Amino acid sequence: MSFETAFERIVGHAHAKAVLTAALATDRVAHAYLFHGEAHIGKFLTAMAFAKMGLCPHPKIGRSSGRPTLASCGQCPSCLAVDSGSHPDLQIVRPDGVQIKIRQIRDLQNSIVFKPMIGSRKWFLIDEADAMNPEAANGFLKTLEEPPDHSVLILVSARPQALLPTILSRCQAVRFSPPPLQALSPWLQKQRGLGPEEARLLATLSMGRIGIAAEGDPAELKIERDRILGALSKERLEDPADLFSQSDDLAATPEQLDRSLDTIEIWLRDVLIVPHDPDASLLINQDIPEQIMAWGRAVSTDAVLETLTLIHLLKRAAPRNLNHALVLETVLLKLRDAVIGESTTGSKTGEAGRVRK
Ligand SMILES: [Zn+2]
Structure with missing residues (x-):
């Protein structure tokens, strides 16, 4: 799967994209983020695009409507490795069954202590972070308390209230909302080559959930x-x-x-x-x-x-x-x-x- 090279290609989430662009452009990436908001609206895709940009050694810096923009090149070995899921400095943790288990958190902890192999940072995306069972959450908290300088942890969750308050308080929260239907419909026309009517119906039926709109029939x-x-x-x-x-x-x-x-x-x-x-x-x-x-x-x-x-x-x-x-x-x-x-x-x-x- 090819992940987006630029935030501009992800529909909606203007605020989140501006915050993350600024963080990379000024080299002030936080150690831990919480991307929260409803399911299927693009949190994980944005996290992947963010990591891909952060890992790319040749990012393109530009400006659009007076705001700084940033894009990964999409072609270098680092970008290609992100797309193929084989980048040594990017690790994705997802629920194993319905839970994220302590074993998965220990794997993360064993890896996070080592310096990045290619890039300047090591990125860890924890999708459905609220699925951590209590043991995993407590283990993870220890990592959050003293993250190595080179690490970036991104927790993605549609149910952040299910996370430990001590975890929440250590993450920079970035809120995501469903993109407005008016924005989704033209995006679908462009992205999926649909006619205006079909795009509008799909935007409607997917209820602004870009993940569903992008693939749904x-x-x-x-x-x-x-x-x-x-x-x-x-x-x-x-x-x-x-x-x-x-x-x-x-x-x-x-x-x-x-x-x-x-x-x-x-x-x-x-x-x-x-x-x-x-x-x-x-x-x-x-x-x-x-x-x-x-x-x-x-x-x-x-x-x-x-x-x-x-x-x-x-x-x-x-x-x-x-x-x-x-x-x-x-x-x-x-x-x-x-x-x-x-x-x-x-x-x-x-x-x-x-x-x-
Ligand atoms: Zn690249």
Whole structure:
């Protein structure tokens, strides 16, 4: 895989890119960064581009719109080694299964003490850093407390609140937000050679998640969205057996759960907006305004806001090892109460519920 040579080629994240460019241009790269923000919006790709630039012995320095720009050359042995995953001064740590384990952190520690082989720094990218188990996190903290001068550690996380506060406090935090759809659509036209309509639909369906937009098939994404939204119909929510099988199905994997929660969250956002948006220009699901309008008519604004708050809490605070189906079930039960117009304070959950192992 060929990683980007310049930040300009990565859509969005202007602030993050400016901070990182300045760090390299002034040779003030921090020892530890935390790249945080929602999943699939380009944090890891930016980290790879940053490391590639930092490692390249012939970076191109320029200016664009009055700001300094920096690019790796993309052709030297160092750049090619980054692309092929064989650079001796770049190590990537990812969860082994669902966790980052102490063994992986020990490997990092054994490597970080040695001087870089080619470049001037050694780069370590810890993807999904919040997946470190407690033993790994404590081990990692020791490295963060006294990192060797030549090392750069980049923690990438969509759930930074799951990291130890002592880890967070030692990293320079760089926040990433999904790029605006208006920016993503032209980028997709250029990057993927799509027509304007197709690019807009793909930008919409990927919800600003550049990682998905860059690779996703618009037709498949649409089918997936419609499958998730199908679970929100009144008939299906009212059928307890169906509701529980949907919860299992739409939360089969952690990624699937994330997609389902995002899709529901955006749907609810659209439900709030649609009455005030006659030409549907502000909707994210721009292709289905009537469906959004019809669903929204049956539900109170308060219930929608309460569900959004619940989803927000679950996304941020639910521990990684929580039963995924249970998370989605909680949301669907809340929505069921919303569409049948009942308060959630009663024992509805218990009546319809079943015992989960
Ligand atoms: Zn190079």
